Amino acid sequence: MKKLEKFIETYSDYPNKGINFKDLLGIVQEPNIFRELIIEMSSSAIIENAEAIISIDARGFIFGSAISFYASKPMIVARKPGKLPGELLTKNYILEYGENALSIQKKVLQKYNSFAIVDDLLATGGTAECVSNLLKENNKDVSGLLVVVELMELKGRSKLNFPIESSIVF
Numbered sequence: 001m002k003k004l005e006k007f008i009e010t011y012s013d014y015p016n017k018g019i020n021f022k023d024l025l026g027i028v029q030e031p032n033i034f035r036e037l038i039i040e041m042s043s044s045a046i047i048e049n050a051e052a053i054i055s056i057d058a059r060g061f062i063f064g065s066a067i068s069f070y071a072s073k074p075m076i077v078a079r080k081p082g083k084l085p086g087e088l089l090t091k092n093y094i095l096e097y098g099e100n101a102l103s104i105q106k107k108v109l110q111k112y113n114s115f116a117i118v119d120d121l122l123a124t125g126g127t128a129e130c131v132s133n134l135l136k137e138n139n140k141d142v143s144g145l146l147v148v149v150e151l152m153e154l155k156g157r158s159k160l161n162f163p164i165e166s167s168i169v170f
């Protein structure tokens with residue numbers, strides 16, 4: 001979706017020096033563009049081939065929940081530390097800027113066998129890799145990764161061994 005570019009703003013050196021932060025929030029201020037994007041993402045085979053969606057904290061929730069609604073697929077979440085109650089499955093990962101961990105509620109994971117991972121952006125691939133490892137270690141299938149933006153030069157794709165679709169590449 002080439003026209004998405006207009007609604008994505010780049011901030012240099014945010015949150016750290018050397019990072020070109022892509023702010024996607026302009027997309028949700030344009031309901032017609034957002035709708036078109038969600039319809040496009042929802043029609044992907046990655047969604048069709050999954051029993052459920054797993055969206056990643058926090059901007060992944062914006063796109064994941066809209067896809068869940070449109071495609072009528074259940075959504076679960078992978079959240080950063082201190083955000084989820086109950087028994088958790090947790091994994092650490094390295095981000096383009098810093099380190100973090102993601103957790104999934106054990107009980108909700110047990111309900112589904114295959115997942116489409118949804119996030120706003122693919123950079124180094126560490127975040128998506130963390131979620132896919134968590135899923136695979138718990139004997140779940142990954143149908144693929146759907147993101148709005150892919151930052152090509154960070155080569156996240158090379159880390160991941162499942163289908164990946166992005167709506168715009170920088």
Ligand code: AMP
Pocket residue numbers: 019020021022023056057058059094095096097119120121122123124125126127128151156
């Ligand atoms: P990565 O694990 O390196 O693929 O990073 C992807 C995650 O970090 C996504 O959840 C993004 O929200 C966030 N992220 C990483 N780099 C950027 C960037 N340059 N602009 C905006 N978000 C980013």
